[in-house]
Amino acid sequence: MTEKREYRDDYPNKTLYLPGPTEVREDVIEAMAEPMFGHRMDRMTDLYTTIVEDTKEFLGTDNDVIVLTASGTEFWEATTLNLVDDGGVLCPTSGSFSERQANVAERLGKDVDRIEYEWGAAVKPEDVREALEASDDGYDAVTVVMNETSTGVRNPIEEIGDVVADYPDTYFVVDAISALGGDYVDIEAHGIDAIFTSVQKAFAMPPGLAVCVVSDDAYEREVEKDTSSWYGGFRRCIDYYDRKGQTHSTPAIPLMLAYRQQMKHMLEETHAARDERHREMAEYTREWAREHFDLFAEEGYESRTVTCIENTQGIDVADTIETVSEEYDMVFSNGYGDIGEETFRIGHMGEHTVESIEALTDAIEDVADL
Structure with missing residues (x-):
């Protein structure tokens, strides 16, 4: 049986780069x-x-x-x-x-x-x-x-x-x-x-x-x-x-x-401008992923809101996520299900910008020694 874990008032704030939930104004x-x-x-x-x-x-x-x-x-x-x-x-x-x-x-x-x-x-x-x-x-x-x-x-x-x-x-x-x-x-x-x-x-x-x-x-x-x-x-x-x-x-x-x-x-932003901002974030993330790893998605069918990155360098995904969270207060996601350690995912959606995504990829580079 699961034991109660008391909710506290002292959790550090983390910037979310998950495939959802994401940052809220x-x-x-x-x-x-x-x-x-x-x-x-x-x-x-x-x-x-x-x-x-x-x-x-x-x-x-x-x-x-x-x-x-x-x-x-x-x-x-x-x-x-x-x-x-x-x-x-x-x-x-x-x-x-x-x-x-x-x-x-x-x-x-x-x-x-x-x-x-x-x-x-x-x-x-x-x-x-x-x-x-x-x-x-x-x-x-x-x-x-x-x-x-x-x-x-x-x-x-x-x-x-x-x-x-x-x-x-x-x-x-x-x-x-x-x-x-x-x-x-x-x-x-x-x-x-x-x-x-x-x-x-x-x-x-x-x-x-x-x-x-x-x-x-x-x-x-x-x-x-x-x-x-x-x-x-x-x-x-x-x-x-x-x-x-x-x-x-x-x-x-x-x-x-x-x-x-x-x-x-x-x-106020408009749907067209919001779509363009998401395209720019996706393109940046894909370029970074190709430079250091590879993309899991079939070429030409990559998502505009979440990038699934193939772990070609064999980094410890769970440890990298934990260390980035502890040292940079940023949270991204492991792969899903059977591809948990083979991939990791970056959510570039909502109110993020290319600059905020770049801050995360810089942190990953530092922690994973890329």
């Missing part, structure tokens, strides 16, 4: 300290409609937006329950999180067909088309992880979406948990029916809220079904917003206050 943290109010008051309507409509403006979408108190994992379940019936789901898997998404669908009792890739490889649009063409009855949905956090691969969801669009009875679901907000995607142009994220990643907010953008077709699909998610049901969430301008269940109000404050910064 001070004024965004302070926004959570406003006096509490009721989630059925007019003040809540003002707050929730502000963050929903600001999110639409930032992402450049006319589709419906749902903001729920949850991890992004909630929308693995909800999109599967809302969109998948007897037709089953096609799940390309190329890393831990796409494999987990497929596993969630199986645990929900859905028929799942995989297109399996080695970790580090990207999903190919032509493979998706081949699988769709080979299916006798078609699929209710295709799910793709936009940014495989475990491997640093950015899958070509735009091209995949264009393929799925040729199959109008199949819905396209995108897990963009570690990408949306830092890596631009034109949602409507590529037929994405549901795309979701967690705000502690590229949105650079405290953890605890999940965001999902839902097409009209996906909404209508759920309306036609006999069963769907209760908490994350598109109709339940969107209809309640249309009637009341609020969430159907009690939300984490302080987190939504933080969301409102951070979205002001994101709108």
Whole structure:
């Protein structure tokens, strides 16, 4: 049995270079300290409609937006329950999180067909088309992880979406948990029916809220079904917003206050400028990785928000992470799962800049004697 470890008041502050959670602005943290109010008051309507409509403006979408108190994992379940019936789901898997998404669908009792890739490889649009063409009855949905956090691969969801669009009875679901907000995607142009994220990643907010953008077709699909998610049901969430301008269940109000404050910064920066800043950070990190190590992701499919670095020099990854944390108060991440010591990961997302990423790579060079 796990023993209690008392939470103290003397932890040193660490700068986070994780694949999430990431750094949060001070004024965004302070926004959570406003006096509490009721989630059925007019003040809540003002707050929730502000963050929903600001999110639409930032992402450049006319589709419906749902903001729920949850991890992004909630929308693995909800999109599967809302969109998948007897037709089953096609799940390309190329890393831990796409494999987990497929596993969630199986645990929900859905028929799942995989297109399996080695970790580090990207999903190919032509493979998706081949699988769709080979299916006798078609699929209710295709799910793709936009940014495989475990491997640093950015899958070509735009091209995949264009393929799925040729199959109008199949819905396209995108897990963009570690990408949306830092890596631009034109949602409507590529037929994405549901795309979701967690705000502690590229949105650079405290953890605890999940965001999902839902097409009209996906909404209508759920309306036609006999069963769907209760908490994350598109109709339940969107209809309640249309009637009341609020969430159907009690939300984490302080987190939504933080969301409102951070979205002001994101709108001021603009989506295009935020995308460009993330591109610059990614390019710097890749160049540094190639100089000292190598990249784990397939060439041409590298993530714009997290770089997975192949440990070609055989450094002690765990010891390097611990020493950088102790000596520089910076925290980056080991590799994920079976590639834990073979790789390490640097999250360059949210409010980081090339200069702040350079400070981390300098520290790694010093500690690892590169």
